[in-house]
Amino acid sequence: MAVSKEEAHLMSKDDKPIPQSALQSPISASANLASSMTSSAASDQGLLYRTRQYVATQTVAAFIAGGIAGAVSRTVVSPLERLKILYQVQGTGGPSYTGIGASLAKMWREEGWRGFLRGNGTNCIRIVPYSAVQFSSYTIYKDFFLRPGETQLDTQRRLLAGGMAGITSVVATYPLDICRTRLSIHTASLEALGKTGQRVKIPGMWETMIHMYKHEGGVLALYRGLIPTLAGVAPYVGLNFACYEQIREWMTPEGEKAPGPLGKLACGAMSGAIAQTFTYPFDLLRRRFQVNTMSGLGFKYNSIWHAITSIVRQEGLRGMYKGIIPNLLKVAPSMASSWFSYELVKDFLMALDTEKSDL
Template identity: 85%
Template sequence: MTTSATADPDFTLRVRKYVATQTVAAFIAGGVAGAVSRTVVSPLERLKILYQVQGTGGASYTGVGASLAKMWREEGWRGFLRGNGTNCVRIVPYSAVQFSSYTVYKGMFMEAGRTELDTPRRLISGGMAGVTSVVATYPLDICRTRLSIHTASLEALGKTGQHIKIPGMWETMIHMYKNEGGVLALYRGMIPTLAGVAPYVGLNFACYEQIREWMTPEGERGPGPFGKLACGALSGAIAQTFTYPFDLLRRRFQVNTMSGLGFKYNSIFHAISSIIRQEGLRGMYKGVVPNLLKVAPSMASSWFSYELVKDFLVTIDPDNEPI
């Protein structure tokens, strides 16, 4: 038995039109893209975090192949996906907000009579979208970082990676709230995060759209599937290379109150000077190798999933032309 609402063809049409609007379609497609991309590269994402936070207190994880083997040996396949559930809980709204807010900001900056932004406006729109998504989902990000390193056998923490009770996401957040400074604890490290995310997202969106234009055959609306994958991989690699030190600072500040890691920072400038003095300039790029290895499949799958889902959602409105 159907309700009058679901049986009403006008209601169904209104829902289809609503879902097919640019902002809503971008929101849904962005969420799907985030979940797909993070799951694809979960082992490398966790390994990057472990590299970033092990500091000078003992290099327990060295070499990508050896570190992945160590993770598998000590924690099994679950070690590859440790923190990924929380990461997906975070990345779905994060990515959804980012893509949909970029669509909104693009509309705000679009000049009358034009259908595309110039590069400076793309950078600004992308940067604003990055800030919006970070502020909306940051507590989930810091929680994911804590869970990612909780079972790792970091020498500085004296852990073996085995027989350790794993806290839940909400348990971790409540513990931080009660014992590490209330609401501010859930936003620790957000300043360096914003400093890195704004240029990263701006570069990512601007590079993707520019490369997409270059790779679109004349007379076509966009490149083919492999072209879209290539656009995503290139844009992500460029953006990550320029902004990686900010990502490292973000991780360090997120675990700054945990004992045994070999560092305690009072400010961003103190952190940068301490890292360079104790670990050298290369210390600002710890974890960059697994990060770059994950960028290509991550951003390629993200942009491809986003465009695929968004194109489908837009076309469910019968008044829209196929993309």
């Protein structure tokens, strides 16, 4: 059969005809392109919808909101947080920091505004995953302890769920916490350390952790003080969550789902203050063990009981509550901003699964 010149021209070098799709008219090609673009747009919308649905799930929303809440709350109270740590570790030999106002002025005079935020970067690096894990794991433990047909836990199970959430978050982020403590006191003019506000080279976070790992006992050095920390954090977090939810129920107007913004701030402030007052001695023990091997501070505790008896004998019962005043002053704004930020972000994220409009 003879092949015309036009057909021969349309044959490729290997004598295979060019596909018909390459011979489509401009109108057909435009229609196919439009169809392809529509399919791509539909696929993108499907991905966006699935992403929004995933982010709006309770655990994921709690994780994201918890991380944001932690960063906000710690930055707000960073000067008082650092001052509390300095009070806790300075011991009895001629305290360098006395009085909240005078201590803050001393910090400003010797270190400037950076002194107020010393260690806050590391603290935020620690607190974002810490708070995220804590809030999200609390929602998981709450669901685990709920019996069929229940929507709320009783006080005992709230305490248990909160305590387990506290333990989970501490174990996950403890090396960052001990590193933050070291950085917080590194530039302070503590008499026990022989420092009077002179300029010193400030180590970085990783440099501090590597030094501890190499020279203070390996991995165990990064978890020094973990036991008293867990002993204090578990009841603290349990009390904090249980008190917040109970106070929140009391302050919610009848017919409403939640209190207003000021009510939420008040709930967070009160729950944090109550929890911290009951568990503060454990927090002090945690700080003392974290600096137990630092030369100059004079702390050589062999066990938790040895630490308690030594502190009470040398510093009196009040020694177990050193730094509680700046701590309580920071707890109210810290927990208020934390809970308020958490609820605000979580409500926004969980609302995404009902919104039909594009972001």
